[in-house]
Amino acid sequence: MPTSRIQHVLPGPSRIRLALAFVMLLAGAVHGLAGQQTMVIGYLGEQRKPPPPLGPLDEVVIDDGLQGARLGIADDDTTGRFLGQNFRLQQVILAPGETPAEAVRQFATAGISFVVADLDAAQLLQASAAPGAERMTLFNSRDPDDSLRQEGCRRNVLHTIPSRAMLADALAQYLVWKGWQHWFLLTGPHPGDQAMASAFRRAATRFGARITVDKPWTFRPANGRADTGHVTLQTEIPAATQVGDYDVLVVADEVDEFGAYLSGRTALPRTVAGTQGLVATGWSAVDEEWGATQLQDRFRKQAGRWMLPSDYAAWLAVKSVGEAATRLHSLDPAAIAKYLRSDDFLLAGFKGQGLSFRPWDGQMRQPILIAGPRLLVSSSPQPGFLHQRTPLDTLGIDLEESTCKL
Amino acid sequence: MQTLIALVLVLILVPPAVAETIYVSNEQDNTVAVVDRATMTLQSAIEVGRRPRGMALSVDKKTLFVAEGDDNRIDVVDLAKRQVVGQLPSGADPEFFVVHPDGKLIFVANENDNLVSVVDIAGAKIIGTVDVGVEPEGMAVSADGRTVACTSETTSMVHLIDAGTLELIDNLLVDTRPRAAAFSVDGKQLWVSSEIRGTVTVFDTATRAQTGKIDFEVPGIRREGVQAVGIEMSRDGATAYVALGPANRIAEIDTKTFTVRRLYLVGQRPWHVALSDDQKQLISANGNSGDISFIDLENQEVVKSLPVGRGPWGVVIGP
Numbered sequence: 010m011p012t013s014r015i016q017h018v019l020p021g022p023s024r025i026r027l028a029l030a031f032v033m034l035l036a037g038a039v040h041g042l043a044g045q046q047t048m049v050i051g052y053l054g055e056q057r058k059p060p061p062p063l064g065p066l067d068e069v070v071i072d073d074g075l076q077g078a079r080l081g082i083a084d085d086d087t088t089g090r091f092l093g094q095n096f097r098l099q100q101v102i103l104a105p106g107e108t109p110a111e112a113v114r115q116f117a118t119a120g121i122s123f124v125v126a127d128l129d130a131a132q133l134l135q136a137s138a139a140p141g142a143e144r145m146t147l148f149n150s151r152d153p154d155d156s157l158r159q160e161g162c163r164r165n166v167l168h169t170i171p172s173r174a175m176l177a178d179a180l181a182q183y184l185v186w187k188g189w190q191h192w193f194l195l196t197g198p199h200p201g202d203q204a205m206a207s208a209f210r211r212a213a214t215r216f217g218a219r220i221t222v223d224k225p226w227t228f229r230p231a232n233g234r235a236d237t238g239h240v241t242l243q244t245e246i247p248a249a250t251q252v253g254d255y256d257v258l259v260v261a262d263e264v265d266e267f268g269a270y271l272s273g274r275t276a277l278p279r280t281v282a283g284t285q286g287l288v289a290t291g292w293s294a295v296d297e298e299w300g301a302t303q304l305q306d307r308f309r310k311q312a313g314r315w316m317l318p319s320d321y322a323a324w325l326a327v328k329s330v331g332e333a334a335t336r337l338h339s340l341d342p343a344a345i346a347k348y349l350r351s352d353d354f355l356l357a358g359f360k361g362q363g364l365s366f367r368p369w370d371g372q373m374r375q376p377i378l379i380a381g382p383r384l385l386v387s388s389s390p391q392p393g394f395l396h397q398r399t400p401l402d403t404l405g406i407d408l409e410e411s412t413c414k415l
Numbered sequence: 416m417q418t419l420i421a422l423v424l425v426l427i428l429v430p431p432a433v434a435e436t437i438y439v440s441n442e443q444d445n446t447v448a449v450v451d452r453a454t455m456t457l458q459s460a461i462e463v464g465r466r467p468r469g470m471a472l473s474v475d476k477k478t479l480f481v482a483e484g485d486d487n488r489i490d491v492v493d494l495a496k497r498q499v500v501g502q503l504p505s506g507a508d509p510e511f512f513v514v515h516p517d518g519k520l521i522f523v524a525n526e527n528d529n530l531v532s533v534v535d536i537a538g539a540k541i542i543g544t545v546d547v548g549v550e551p552e553g554m555a556v557s558a559d560g561r562t563v564a565c566t567s568e569t570t571s572m573v574h575l576i577d578a579g580t581l582e583l584i585d586n587l588l589v590d591t592r593p594r595a596a597a598f599s600v601d602g603k604q605l606w607v608s609s610e611i612r613g614t615v616t617v618f619d620t621a622t623r624a625q626t627g628k629i630d631f632e633v634p635g636i637r638r639e640g641v642q643a644v645g646i647e648m649s650r651d652g653a654t655a656y657v658a659l660g661p662a663n664r665i666a667e668i669d670t671k672t673f674t675v676r677r678l679y680l681v682g683q684r685p686w687h688v689a690l691s692d693d694q695k696q697l698i699s700a701n702g703n704s705g706d707i708s709f710i711d712l713e714n715q716e717v718v719k720s721l722p723v724g725r726g727p728w729g730v731v732i733g734p
Binding site: 355 | 508526527529548549550568569570571572574586588591592610611612637638639640642661
């Protein structure tokens with residue numbers, strides 16, 4: 010140690026403000042000063058090696074998640090301005106191989122009670138079990154692993170990133186609504202791909218689709234951007250997709266290794282959906298409905314790039330704390346933690362309806378976008394998929410099937 | 416022949432004094448639909464800028480102002496010519512605005528910049544701005560012209576602005592994602608609708624205390640499907656009408672008791688509503704079904720829906 014980088018992100022360049030914020034930080038994360046109170050929210054991320062861009066238009070992003078949290082702070086702080094509430098972000102980025110316990114300790118020392126945990130599943134579980142974390146709420150803004158909502162659920166963890174089950178259910182509803190019930194499932198070699206494929210299989214069973222072909226992708230990862238790269242792909246993809254008839258090719262390729270090569274190259278002329286093509290996602294740059302234009306514009310102005318699903322999930326986390334503080338007129342961490350989990354909590358997340366946390370596993374219920382490469386295609390739940398509580402609970406693991414014990 | 420008889424009947428039955436025209440902004444068509452109220456027919460569509468939403472008449476009712484969200488301007492429509500004859504600056508991304516009772520100024524919400532801009536109509540320039548919360552949207556002005564109200568969607572507040580000094584008087588917390596604001600006819604109350612929470616909050620304008628909260632129960636529709644959007648007040652002050660968005664209903668509210676008298680089933684996703692001059696008819700602009708609904712308030716029934724274009728949003732009734 011300490012390889013961690015700690016920064017205080019402030020919404021203005023003023024040195025006086027910086028000094029003031031620092032004095033306030035020394036005294037803990039919630040302070041009263043001339044009617045002003047400050048809430049410091051933690052951000053715990055990991056240094057990640059971005060995957061090589063598959064196409065020339067792909068942006069290489071190294072700060073996804075963090076930028077969403079920063080925008081959330083800016084939004085909370087603008088609202089807080091009228092209520093005497095200030096919001097700040099304290100960020101720690103873990104180096105490769107570094108465990109999160111020390112960062113959690115630092116947050117605890119600083120009196121931080123809410124942390125955007127932009128971590129993979131194993132790190133998230135370690136962070137949630139670290140000393141000091143028992144008094145915090147960690148927001149999982151990164152990992153879609155269903156086991157984190159099932160047997161791996163934790164009392165001090167809420168999830169703002171949709172689970173794989175939610176994504177698969179959302180896509181399945183759309184495909185079934187379209188009448189594309191026969192699927193060719195093509196699955197990549199990585200554990201995430203396998204987990205996503207399992208979610209697609211579960212969704213097919215739930216919503217009455219049939220997986221007529223279920224195949225692994227066995228070709229080596231290629232570099233389609235080499236000169237004449239398309240020639241190789243033009244031979245390989247038809248061979249790999251030479252199967253019996255189906256309505257839609259559902260691809261599970263979370264790392265974006267081959268899925269994008271499929272569209273326009275399959276043996277049969279069929280739509281590609283799943284992790285590429287027609288994608289189910291918590292957020293997409295193509296969305297401008299339900300007021301999303303404003304969020305997209307604010308984000309682009311701040312970050313200089315499109316808002317990604319992990320940015321949106323981090324934004325949701327920070328905005329949830331702000332919304333609770335606004336409604337309660339208070340920065341009391343215990344009251345906010347309780348309110349977040351209550352029936353009354355409802356967050357406006359630019360998806361056309363209020364978002365809330367499921368009491369049985371801490372997952373934020375939310376509409377899932379069905380996005381094409383350039384335009385929004387749809388949003389699930391689809392009309393006609395009914396539920397006794399809310400149609401949003403047709404997506405993901407429902408109360409009755411939950412194995413989470415909080 | 417039948418048409419001719421109908422036409423003659425219409426001419427006899429409808430005196431020219433009540434001839435009214437309904438203007439509907441179609442946000443996905445970039446047009447303003449022109450509808451004759453008496454015959455309930457679509458007359459024409461005025462080509463305007465991109466993504467027209469908020470609209471308002473000039474004080475002399477000869478001009479219609481239309482906010483063009485994607486063109487960052489307000490189009491000036493000459494109602495006699497039925498065409499755009501000029502433009503006003505609006506600041507970025509105008510959605511909703513109000514014309515000040517003095518007829519000289521427009522107060523416009525700049526959704527992307529967290530600002531309210533004040534536009535001098537004659538000089539066609541912005542003469543002031545006011546910092547408000549995130550994503551300002553709904554705008555209202557009191558009848559005496561002293562106070563302008565602006566809602567901010569992501570901050571969940573209504574901001575009260577002194578129209579003279581352009582200072583913020585107060586910032587009142589309301590339910591999540593407020594959309595429209597409206598002063599009561601006597602100016603003693605301010606009503607604010609909340610889209611996500613599906614409520615209307617009522618404030619006393621003198622004390623600025625919350626004096627009422629209206630919830631909407633729509634049979635067969637869940638909480639998240641009931642979203643309060645546009646508000647229209649009757650001239651006698653006794654009734655308010657609130658569009659309930661995805662619940663496809665317009666609520667009629669008793670302003671004394673804050674109780675919902677009845678719900679009118681209209682087209683899909685009504686955004687805004689407007690009352691005819693004689694107060695006998697209410698028109699709703701229905702965003703998802705691409706039509707407007709005519710509600711006969713005397714007989715309490717929806718009498719017609721008329722396709723007007725794609726994405727009807729704002730509705731204004733003029734001469």
